[in-house]
Amino acid sequence: MLRDNKIWIANNEAGENVFLLPKMANRHGLIAGATGTGKTITLKVLAESFSDMGVPVFLADVKGDLSGMVLEGEDNENMQKRIQKFGLSEAGFKYQKYPATFWDVFGKQGIPLRTTVSEMGPLLLSRILGLNDLQRDILSIAFKIADDQELLLVDTKDLKAMLNYISENNKDFAASYGNISKVSVAAIMRAIVSLEIAGAEDFFFEPALDIKDWFTTGEGGKGMINILDSTSLINNGTLYGTFLLWMMSELFETLPEVGDLDKPKMVFFFDEAHLLFKDTPKMLMDKIEQVVKLIRSKGVGIYFVTQNPRDIPDGVLAQLGNKVQHALHAYTPADMKAVKAAAESFRENPAFNTADVIQELGTGEAICSFLDETGTPTMCERVFILPPQSLMGGIDQSTREKEIKGSTLYTKYYEPVDPDSAFEFLERKGVADAEAKAKLEAEEAARKAKEKEEAAAAKAAEKEKAAADRKKKQTAKTIGNSVAGTVGREVGKTVGGTFGKFGKTLGGNLGASLGRGILSTFFKS
Numbered sequence: 001m002l003r004d005n006k007i008w009i010a011n012n013e014a015g016e017n018v019f020l021l022p023k024m025a026n027r028h029g030l031i032a033g034a035t036g037t038g039k040t041i042t043l044k045v046l047a048e049s050f051s052d053m054g055v056p057v058f059l060a061d062v063k064g065d066l067s068g069m070v071l072e073g074e075d076n077e078n079m080q081k082r083i084q085k086f087g088l089s090e091a092g093f094k095y096q097k098y099p100a101t102f103w104d105v106f107g108k109q110g111i112p113l114r115t116t117v118s119e120m121g122p123l124l125l126s127r128i129l130g131l132n133d134l135q136r137d138i139l140s141i142a143f144k145i146a147d148d149q150e151l152l153l154v155d156t157k158d159l160k161a162m163l164n165y166i167s168e169n170n171k172d173f174a175a176s177y178g179n180i181s182k183v184s185v186a187a188i189m190r191a192i193v194s195l196e197i198a199g200a201e202d203f204f205f206e207p208a209l210d211i212k213d214w215f216t217t218g219e220g221g222k223g224m225i226n227i228l229d230s231t232s233l234i235n236n237g238t239l240y241g242t243f244l245l246w247m248m249s250e251l252f253e254t255l256p257e258v259g260d261l262d263k264p265k266m267v268f269f270f271d272e273a274h275l276l277f278k279d280t281p282k283m284l285m286d287k288i289e290q291v292v293k294l295i296r297s298k299g300v301g302i303y304f305v306t307q308n309p310r311d312i313p314d315g316v317l318a319q320l321g322n323k324v325q326h327a328l329h330a331y332t333p334a335d336m337k338a339v340k341a342a343a344e345s346f347r348e349n350p351a352f353n354t355a356d357v358i359q360e361l362g363t364g365e366a367i368c369s370f371l372d373e374t375g376t377p378t379m380c381e382r383v384f385i386l387p388p389q390s391l392m393g394g395i396d397q398s399t400r401e402k403e404i405k406g407s408t409l410y411t412k413y414y415e416p417v418d419p420d421s422a423f424e425f426l427e428r429k430g431v432a433d434a435e436a437k438a439k440l441e442a443e444e445a446a447r448k449a450k451e452k453e454e455a456a457a458a459k460a461a462e463k464e465k466a467a468a469d470r471k472k473k474q475t476a477k478t479i480g481n482s483v484a485g486t487v488g489r490e491v492g493k494t495v496g497g498t499f500g501k502f503g504k505t506l507g508g509n510l511g512a513s514l515g516r517g518i519l520s521t522f523f524k525s
Contacts, residue, residue: 001048001386001389002049002052003017007025008091009046009049009385010386011085011384011386012384018370018383020046020370022262025322026264026299026301027296027319027375028301028302028303028321029302029303029304031046031269031303031324031326032328032342033307033327033366034307034326035307035325037363039305040065041364041385041392042309042366044387044388044390044392046269047098047269048388048441050223051224052223053263054223054262055220055223056215056265056267057223057225057226058214058225058268059225059228060228060230060269060270061230061271062234062271067097067227067394068391069391070097070098070397070403071097071390072390072391073387073388076390077152082387085384086384086386086387086389095390099219099224100218100225100401100403101224102349102400102404103229104228104232104234105136105199105201105228105239107392107414109231109400110229110404111404111409112205113228114202114204114205114206115204116152116154116204117154117156118153119208122139123283124242124249124284125139127280128195129188129191130238131187131188134181135188139188141173145177146162151421151426152422154206154419155201155206155423156204158422160192161426163188163428164185164426165355167182205417206418211254212254213409213412214266215265215266218335240272241275244273244275244276248288248429249287249291251266251298252295255300256298258298258299264299265300270303271303271306272305273305273306274306274308274312276288288313289313289523295429296487302525309345312342321370321377322370322371325358325366325368327358327360327361329359339355347369347378348380349380349381354516367381368381369381382423390414412425
């Protein structure tokens with residue numbers, strides 16, 4: 001609730017108003033406390049106040065009880081007691097609804113919220129997939145090759161097609177990109193399939209979210225409250241945490257530097273924030289700390305909502321200037337240590353023991369400390385949080401659907417689009433390569449068939465020539481034998497005739513044999 005252009009969030013024990021200064025709101029904050037101590041109410045009061053200032057808000061609805069912001073709050077005896085306790089009637093308190101846009105990664109409880117594989121990048125995607133260092137490096141190589149070949153990675157089928165492509169051609173890429181293990185690629189593929197089974201394939205798609213669409217206002221100039229339904233998403237803590245980190249990174253990389261403003265350009269509330277930091281590799285943790293540290297200069301405030309401050313790494317916790325600590329319960333020595341750590345994160349108030357008070361707080365009570373005009377944390381106070389003006393609790397499905405379809409962004413994002421990207425390109429390339437290979441194989445087969453046919457023809461011709469030569473020689477031999485025999489016989493007869501009848505016969509036979517021998521040798525040559 002706004003008062004004197006400041007966010008009135010609570011009253012202290014003396015009945016004095018406690019404010020969060022709008023120009024210090026982008027110095028980030030923490031809302032912590034055990035389950036059922038009032039964190040959600042604090043979040044709603046702050047979100048409503050930012051919306052009243054015309055500041056867009058994003059919040060993750062983990063339990064489904066933040067959707068009631070689109071309806072006016074309901075009056076009851078408990079609310080009347082709180083209104084009287086805070087003197088809200090005189091301050092202009094009224095039940096009212098707030099403009100909200102519902103989003104859902106799975107597209108069931110809100111407008112589908114999507115991004116592309118390329119925009120997510122290999123570092124964040126590796127975290128979702130649970131890859132080791134080697135597998136992460138290979139995934140980075142796949143992204144690099146896609147960039148170098150101007151292939152767009154939109155969805156998971158694009159990524160799988162790309163991985164198959166580099167695995168099948170790993171020898172061709174080894175010289176330029178290093179060795180690519182087929183075993184590691186197979187492990188990455190299995191992780192992607194598991195992610196698809198979990199429903200994440202709907203998240204990586206077009207049209208991708210344009211983060212600028214969140215910087216809008218609703219009726220009366222109120223900042224739009226963008227509510228991400230996380231009731232299903234929270235079941236996959238790694239996906240949820242990585243998604244929140246992606247949004248922070250997207251804002252950080254998209255928005256220009258604006259310095260210190262009178263009020264934030266946008267405020268994010270991340271519920272169950274411990275999932276953002278759970279099992280996070282150092283490289284990614286460094287990136288989170290960098291984004292949290294520098295994003296305030298882009299005019300964005302980030303508020304982490306979690307059960308215990310120790311869920312937040314020290315490097316991030318040091319950047320959270322505005323703190324609201326609800327009750328913590330210490331049942332074990334470890335719990336007691338956590339309570340003391342939470343108490344020590346506040347500027348001490350000599351009027352009470354902070355650690356003791358944290359354990360005594362009732363529902364709706366908190367220890368808080370906000371930054372003053374100079375950016376210095378104020379002394380912590382025990383306070384009572386104001387009630388929200390919108391409906392506490394969730395809404396029915398018909399109301400939700402009406403709000404979803406009534407959004408101006410519904411038509412822009414509702415229908416998925418499958419653009420021409422890496423999968424389609426590589427599929428065409430595979431077909432073209434197969435056709436080219438088949439053509440080459442056919443040409444090679446035709447060449448070999450022709451060579452075989454020519455060889456067979458040459459062999460047949462050689463056989464015919466050899467047969468003709470043999471026939472020619474045989475004919476010559478026959479003629480030679482005949483001629484030689486006749487000539488030799490006649491000569492022998494003539495010579496042998498002089499020796500009488502016997503000599504004539506003998507001379508004829510000898511002459512024929514001799515004649516045949518001589519001529520046979522002649523014809524052979």
